[in-house]
Amino acid sequence: MWPGEAHSLKVKEILFQEKSEYQNVIVFESTTYGKVLVLDGVIQLTERDECAYQEMITHLPLCSIPNPKKVLVIGGGDGGVLREVSRHSSVEQIDICEIDGMVVDVAKRFFPKVAIGFEDPRVNLNIGDGVAFLKNVPEGTYDAIIVDSSDPIGPAQELFEKPFFESVAKALRPGGVVCTQAESIWLHMHIIEEIVSVCRQIFKGSVNYAWTTVPTYPSGVIGFMLCSTEGPAVDFKHPVNPITDSEERPLKFYNTEIHSASFCLPSFAKRVIQME
Amino acid sequence: MWPGEAHSLKVKEILFQEKSEYQNVIVFESTTYGKVLVLDGVIQLTERDECAYQEMITHLPLCSIPNPKKVLVIGGGDGGVLREVSRHSSVEQIDICEIDGMVVDVAKRFFPKVAIGFEDPRVNLNIGDGVAFLKNVPEGTYDAIIVDSSDPIGPAQELFEKPFFESVAKALRPGGVVCTQAESIWLHMHIIEEIVSVCRQIFKGSVNYAWTTVPTYPSGVIGFMLCSTEGPAVDFKHPVNPITDSEERPLKFYNTEIHSASFCLPSFAKRVIQME
Numbered sequence: 001m002w003p004g005e006a007h008s009l010k011v012k013e014i015l016f017q018e019k020s021e022y023q024n025v026i027v028f029e030s031t032t033y034g035k036v037l038v039l040d041g042v043i044q045l046t047e048r049d050e051c052a053y054q055e056m057i058t059h060l061p062l063c064s065i066p067n068p069k070k071v072l073v074i075g076g077g078d079g080g081v082l083r084e085v086s087r088h089s090s091v092e093q094i095d096i097c098e099i100d101g102m103v104v105d106v107a108k109r110f111f112p113k114v115a116i117g118f119e120d121p122r123v124n125l126n127i128g129d130g131v132a133f134l135k136n137v138p139e140g141t142y143d144a145i146i147v148d149s150s151d152p153i154g155p156a157q158e159l160f161e162k163p164f165f166e167s168v169a170k171a172l173r174p175g176g177v178v179c180t181q182a183e184s185i186w187l188h189m190h191i192i193e194e195i196v197s198v199c200r201q202i203f204k205g206s207v208n209y210a211w212t213t214v215p216t217y218p219s220g221v222i223g224f225m226l227c228s229t230e231g232p233a234v235d236f237k238h239p240v241n242p243i244t245d246s247e248e249r250p251l252k253f254y255n256t257e258i259h260s261a262s263f264c265l266p267s268f269a270k271r272v273i274q275m276e
Numbered sequence: 277m278w279p280g281e282a283h284s285l286k287v288k289e290i291l292f293q294e295k296s297e298y299q300n301v302i303v304f305e306s307t308t309y310g311k312v313l314v315l316d317g318v319i320q321l322t323e324r325d326e327c328a329y330q331e332m333i334t335h336l337p338l339c340s341i342p343n344p345k346k347v348l349v350i351g352g353g354d355g356g357v358l359r360e361v362s363r364h365s366s367v368e369q370i371d372i373c374e375i376d377g378m379v380v381d382v383a384k385r386f387f388p389k390v391a392i393g394f395e396d397p398r399v400n401l402n403i404g405d406g407v408a409f410l411k412n413v414p415e416g417t418y419d420a421i422i423v424d425s426s427d428p429i430g431p432a433q434e435l436f437e438k439p440f441f442e443s444v445a446k447a448l449r450p451g452g453v454v455c456t457q458a459e460s461i462w463l464h465m466h467i468i469e470e471i472v473s474v475c476r477q478i479f480k481g482s483v484n485y486a487w488t489t490v491p492t493y494p495s496g497v498i499g500f501m502l503c504s505t506e507g508p509a510v511d512f513k514h515p516v517n518p519i520t521d522s523e524e525r526p527l528k529f530y531n532t533e534i535h536s537a538s539f540c541l542p543s544f545a546k547r548v549i550q551m552e
Binding site: 003004005006007008009010030031032033049051052186187211213214215217218219220221250251252253254255257258260261262264265266267268270 | 279280281282283284285286306307308309325327328462463487489490491493494495496497526527528529530531533534536537538540541542543544546
């Protein structure tokens with residue numbers, strides 16, 4: 001995925017290493033980024049910077065619509081997105097479909113501050129294929145769907161393809177929103193261009209691209225596609241549902257200003273993506 | 277500066293390697309980032325992502341004041357900041373003080389698209405110590421000073437200390453602005469906190485922190501201190517001097533929206549920096 005460059009973290013101790021049905025799963029203690037989860041050789045999260053990813057992928061969609069009630073998470077087996085969804089008191093039901101049960105077990109064992117998301121009683125955990133799960137969802141079920149996937153090579157490949165986005169759109173209510181992990185503007189502009197074009201065909205509300213900084217991801221940034229279905233208009237850049245910060249567990253990264261700022265793209269990316 | 281992690285670029289060919297009076301200077305051709313300039317083992321610029329740094333450190337200050345005429349660049353021996361300053365037609369005089377003549381020579385030889393900045397007839401090049409140079413500048417000379425330094429270990433150390441900022445403030449006209457390289461919110465919050473506190477004592481106009489993405493810098497981000505002296509108020513977040521984009525040499529990174537967005541900080545940084 002990233003020829004010609006490498007980012008290395010110093011390993012203090014390998015805590016877990018096993019092959020699941022789908023991928024290689026490694027957990028190690030690093031010297032300066034806390035514990036690190038690695039899937040098929042790619043860093044998925046570190047204790048030090050996971051906040052940026054989890055908070056942005058969750059609150060960008062959920063703060064953009066009033067009163068989200070039913071939320072679906074595809075992927076996200078570490079529980080971090082669930083932890084963030086659970087900050088929203090309007091939410092009544094949080095379904096999650098993760099393909100790899102080992103990720104869930106490993107997160108609960110080694111990343112309790114991330115996997116705490118599973119403790120919310122509104123959460124229903126499904127271990128299985130997200131694509132298959134979506135096919136059985138009645139039309140118009142969810143207010144928001146969050147696709148917290150790994151990269152498009154490996155078990156997550158289908159989550160970057162048109163049929164998947166079609167199922168997502170069907171599972172959303174009119175004016176419902178989806179947020180999917182969408183690679184780096186520095187490294188994968190061609191993948192992003194393709195995802196944007198697919199999304200434009202399918203989501204008749206709006207199609208947007210946002211990005212944030214995550215030091216341990218290649219190129220130090222990660223992007224998100226934010227789309228809405230036909231129905232009540234969603235203006236992602238101006239969040240209507242500000243989150244109430246918790247005193248005991250304050251947000252580390254997300255705030256309303258950074259929400260709006262994350263949709264501002266460098267000129268080279270703007271020219272390619274040509275957002276409305 | 278960055279214990280416990282490393283970022284590596286694949287080397288195709290080493291093009292230059294010498295020790296100057298001040299530091300080790302290396303130029304290599306990488307496989308995916310073009311040519312790379314390395315000073316004392318730290319990547320200073322790559323052809324692929326230099327646009328983000330050079331455009332932001334230059335246009336953040338220059339687009340924030342009307343009609344900049346006299347600009348001083350401290351450091352910036354590669355010429356990239358000069359290239360960006362020269363886009364501003366109001367500018368009449370561009371002084372630069374770079375400590376290491378070898379950096380200038382190497383840039384002209386290996387990075388012609390960066391060093392093109394030196395060709396502007398408004399540029400006056402001084403090879404010498406920026407701290408000493410500033411002491412001889414008559415009070416109130418410059419509209420803007422840009423400090424394009426390496427990190428605070430090595431020849432640039434003094435550029436992060438109070439006496440230097442005092443000389444900068446003196447050399448600026450009332451309501452003049454300074455922009456200095458100011459490390460990463462992910463890695464060097466303690467250094468940033470200190471710089472902010474020094475700047476608050478010295479710059480009576482306003483003191484702000486902005487950041488941008490540069491994949492080949494540690495943690496993938498770099499920040500800037502943007503301060504103004506007492507006098508006509510400067511609202512850095514709302515640029516008053518939009519840049520006219522050139523058709524033959526369009527801006528790759530900077531635009532007015534990303535200018536404003538760059539001042540939005542993640543919550544963890546906001547809490548420490550506590551900007552006005």
